[in-house]
Amino acid sequence: MAVNVMRVVRSDLWIDPAFDQSFQGRQDVVLDVFPRNGPAEAAWAVLERAHVYQCSAAKDELPRQWFATEQLLQRCPQLLCVSSTGAGYDTIDVAACTKAGVAVVNQAGGNAASVAEQTFGLMLGVSRRMLECDRRLRREQGFGRESVMGHEIRGKTLGIVGIGHVGTRVAALARAFGMEVLATDPLLESAEITRRGASPVTLDELLARSDVVSLHCPRDPTTLRMIDAGAFARMKRGSIFITTARGGIHDEAALAAALASGHLAGAGVDVWDKEPPPLDHPLLQRDNVFATFHTAGVTHEARRNMATIAAQQILQLLAGERPPRLINPQVWPAFRARLLAAARQGRGQEPVAAA
Incomplete structure (x- = not known):
């Protein structure tokens, strides 16, 4: 179903050119870009006409006024879809979108290979103490x-805590390294976890048995501070903690304490409560912490894949096809x-309104 001319809007945060290129030459889609740090009036002039908002998932890079909140939805009554630039959607109020009849899509799986690779980079770096060796070589003889x-x-x-797109890839790499793989995921039946290459266990059993615990679950109300001081205490002494999931799922102060006490041997941390973390962050002071700046999914290949998937899903939605x-x-x-109403409005019949 074609829908006349629809407006896709994004901020001027960097995105792989594949996204914009996907709409070039089309007669039915116009792409607009608004300045996230410029005059608010200029941004609203673009957003208020949008049918699709490609919303950055970078919570500490996108100003809060451009998060897809109930307030933004009220000012953008033609909005049909909010598309996250990543797998996460911390910048999008999904409940408010649902209430307004606005579809929300993410790009889950588009960067799975990159995140899985970095997971093992962190794991190997900590287990083999490569980062410690590198630092000592630079400062002492x-x-x-x-x-x-x-x-x-x-x-x-x-x-593995959360065996979705990334977790499944991590499980495959772990088996190639000769590791035993356990997983917990409340969204999956035990048989499906087994099919994805891991032995299903409870979170408590996973913490108690694992030499390495790696987080790959989404950040939501059920997972915030899930890995707290008690969870770190239940991990094996001398084990390693890895996270490439989202900041806030683990308690940073509790992790620092578990490392300082010697209970944990080390940690690989890619995601933070505040990104980037302050220079005096306790975890950045420790040689047994391999710290990266939410870059697990930031590769040329992954960013291009995510941008391409996002554009494809937007075009599917505007054609009336349910996206994956x-x-x-x-x-x-x-x-x-609402999509049908937008089509009628485009033909000059009746206006479209939020649900």
Whole structure:
């Protein structure tokens, strides 16, 4: 179903050119870009006409006034879809979108290979103490190689918290390294976890048995501070904590305490409460913490893939086709009705309104 001319809007935050290129030469889609730090009036002039908002998932890069909140939706009555630039959607109020009849899509899986690779980079870096060795080589002479002796991951047990697109890829890599793989995921049946390459266990069992615990779950009200001081205490002494999920799922102060006490051997941290973290952050002061700046999914290949998937899903939605990564499937009847109304409005019949 063609819908005359529809307006796709994004901020001027960087996105791979594949996104914009996907709409070039089309007669039915116009792409507009608004300045996120410029005059608010200029941004609203663009957003208020939008049918689709490509919303950055970078919560600490996108000014809060441009988050897809109930207030923004009220000012953008023609909005049919909010598309996250990433797998996460911390900048989008999904409940408010659903209430307004606005579809929400993300790009889950588009960067799975990149995130899984970095997960193992962090894991190997911490287990083999590569980062510690690198730092000591740059600042001192005369230390023995045995003082930075690490451990192989072969034969160790990896516990995956959340075995979705990324977790499944991590499980495959772990088996290639000769690791035993455990997983917990409240959204999946045990048989499906097994099919994805892991032995299903409870979170408590995973924490108690794993030599490495790696987070790959979404950030939502059920997972915030899920890995707290009690969870770190239940992990094996000498184990390693890895997260490439989202900041806020683990308690940063509790992690710092578990490392300082020697209960944990090290950590690989890609995601933070505040990104980037302050320079005096306790975790950044420790040589056994491999710290990165939410870059697990930031590769040329992943960014291009995410941008391409986003554009494809937007075009599917505007054609009336249900996209594969619809976050709020219950909105579909209301979305379809509003899409039809937008088509009629485009033919000069009647206005479209939020549900």
